[in-house]
Amino acid sequence: MRLTALDETAEAIGLKKNQGVAEARAICPKLDVVEEDLVADRHLLDGIADWCDRYTPLVALDGRDGLFLDITGCSHLFGGEKALLKDILSRLFHMGLDARGAISSAPGLSWAISRFGSGGVIMNEEMEHVLAPLPVASLRLEENTVAALQKLGLKQVGDLMLAPRAPLVRRFGAHLVRRLDQALGHDEEPVSPRRPVASLSAERRLMEPVQAEEDILYLTGQIALSLKTSLEERGAGGRVFELMLFRVDGRVFRITAGASQPLRDPKRIAALFSERLQAVHDDLDAGYGFEILRLNVMQHDAFDAVQEDFGGDRQKDVSLASFVDRVSARLGADCLKGFQLRESHVPERAVTAAPAIRMLSSGKKPVASDFSWSRSERPLRLFPRPESVEVSLAEVPEGPPESFRWRRMLHRVLRSQGPERLAMEWWIDGANARARDYFRIEDDTGHRFWIFRKSRPHPGKHGSSLSQAAGRRAQQ
Numbered sequence: 001m002r003l004t005a006l007d008e009t010a011e012a013i014g015l016k017k018n019q020g021v022a023e024a025r026a027i028c029p030k031l032d033v034v035e036e037d038l039v040a041d042r043h044l045l046d047g048i049a050d051w052c053d054r055y056t057p058l059v060a061l062d063g064r065d066g067l068f069l070d071i072t073g074c075s076h077l078f079g080g081e082k083a084l085l086k087d088i089l090s091r092l093f094h095m096g097l098d099a100r101g102a103i104s105s106a107p108g109l110s111w112a113i114s115r116f117g118s119g120g121v122i123m124n125e126e127m128e129h130v131l132a133p134l135p136v137a138s139l140r141l142e143e144n145t146v147a148a149l150q151k152l153g154l155k156q157v158g159d160l161m162l163a164p165r166a167p168l169v170r171r172f173g174a175h176l177v178r179r180l181d182q183a184l185g186h187d188e189e190p191v192s193p194r195r196p197v198a199s200l201s202a203e204r205r206l207m208e209p210v211q212a213e214e215d216i217l218y219l220t221g222q223i224a225l226s227l228k229t230s231l232e233e234r235g236a237g238g239r240v241f242e243l244m245l246f247r248v249d250g251r252v253f254r255i256t257a258g259a260s261q262p263l264r265d266p267k268r269i270a271a272l273f274s275e276r277l278q279a280v281h282d283d284l285d286a287g288y289g290f291e292i293l294r295l296n297v298m299q300h301d302a303f304d305a306v307q308e309d310f311g312g313d314r315q316k317d318v319s320l321a322s323f324v325d326r327v328s329a330r331l332g333a334d335c336l337k338g339f340q341l342r343e344s345h346v347p348e349r350a351v352t353a354a355p356a357i358r359m360l361s362s363g364k365k366p367v368a369s370d371f372s373w374s375r376s377e378r379p380l381r382l383f384p385r386p387e388s389v390e391v392s393l394a395e396v397p398e399g400p401p402e403s404f405r406w407r408r409m410l411h412r413v414l415r416s417q418g419p420e421r422l423a424m425e426w427w428i429d430g431a432n433a434r435a436r437d438y439f440r441i442e443d444d445t446g447h448r449f450w451i452f453r454k455s456r457p458h459p460g461k462h463g464s465s466l467s468q469a470a471g472r473r474a475q476q
Contacts (some may be wrong), residue, residue: 003018004017004018004036010031013028014027041065047252049194052069055071055078057197057201061194068107081103081121100115102119102120102121102122103121103122105124106182107191108140108182109130111138111140112134112138116138117138124185131183133158135157136150136159141175148172161180200227201294202230204222204294206219206290209288210290217270217273218270220270220295223294228266231297236262236301236303237262237303238259238263238297239258239261240256241256241258241296243257244294244296245290246291246294247288247289249287257273257275259321260324260358261321271322271326272326279331324336324357328356336356337355338353338354338356340353340354344425347422349425389406390406391403391453400418400419411443411444411445412444413442414444422438434454434455439451
């Protein structure tokens with residue numbers, strides 16, 4: 001067993017990473033060793049990253065023990081860069097976390113100063129002066145590269161600044177020079193956020209934390225009202241919204257709600273989260289209350305403002321969309337489904353079910369409004385899979401059965417119509433797929449069936465046998 005991480009006290013007595021635990025205990029018999037838990041460490045880092053969203057939405061993970069925060073345009077909201085850094089470190093300290101941080105215009109320099117320096121805010125004119133005395137390991141290099149540089153006497157970053165670059169590139173590759181330029185800010189290094197960045201966002205910071213669901217919904221409506229102007233300027237409406245609730249102890253809750261049509265109305269947006277809060281009621285622990293509420297517009301589309309007619313048809317569409325949105329937010333996107341026609345003459349492929357919220361968002365209407373063959377002789381429901389039917393007697397080989405047995409019950413045919421031959425789709429079922437002959441049948445008790453048989457080709461002609469058939473049934 002070896003040491004993987006050390007606190008400042010352990011470093012002060014001379015312990016090092018990758019040192020054996022037995023050797024470390026020989027140096028310090030009272031050494032407190034805790035077994036490493038990578039999963040728990042990752043959960044902790046993710047929780048801290050969620051908490052840091054209160055400062056900026058651009059939060060990125062840095063390995064197993066660090067975070068990058070892009071605070072461009074955010075620092076003035078907290079009184080400047082120094083005040084922001086002080087607020088972060090102070091809050092983390094009171095949460096029981098000993099953290100170090102640095103602010104600069106280069107992520108590489110901030111990484112080096114926070115891990116190998118004293119931290120703080122580094123101005124652009126101070127970058128070279130602050131970076132020069134740091135060890136070469138502060139450039140985020142591999143261990144073998146650091147060891148090779150130290151053997152050559154290049155122990156500090158300042159030594160690399162003075163050395164000619166061509167020999168360094170030939171000996172260690174371009175990666176070394178690239179890391180140096182990134183730390184000096186000569187080579188721009190983007191920060192990739194861990195979560196999608198909202199296109200629009202508004203928040204409310206509270207003097208007193210709130211716990212009641214009614215207060216959360218009221219504040220959500222107020223925040224949505226402040227977003228309405230920005231959406232109108234863009235000519236857009238929100239499609240996917242995210243409500244972030246920052247609890248006073250640092251935990252963050254994210255609640256997402258979607259809409260079938262672009263929304264601007266604050267009341268309808270608040271209604272979406274009313275259903276979502278009821279759905280996640282048991283999982284939402286308010287604790288001592290929420291101190292920050294933020295509403296993000298994760299996705300928006302063009303908003304078509306249509307004036308209502310005297311018949312109120314526009315209002316009917318809005319009511320349907322509102323109903324679908326609220327039910328989908330409460331019970332899930334798949335709770336309401338509609339049917340759409342597909343380009344296929346095979347009955348089980350001609351219609352497909354899709355979530356209603358997705359159909360409304362794509363502008364497609366359910367087939368119930370203009371279902372061309374819904375009032376024909378074909379049934380409205382089909383079994384998931386064809387069921388076997390025993391045909392006991394038929395008039396002619398190509399004709400309908402006079403009686404058949406299905407699910408151990410004998411049915412005598414009173415009326416029949418058919419056959420209607422449907423060829424299978426060779427690009428799906430294969431070139432040897434047999435066609436189907438469909439019959440509409442009514443038995444002597446009034447039950448109606450829609451059954452088919454697979455044709456059996458014979459040499460020189462096409463024929464079929466009624467000894468076996470697959471059945472689908474619809475009752476009146």
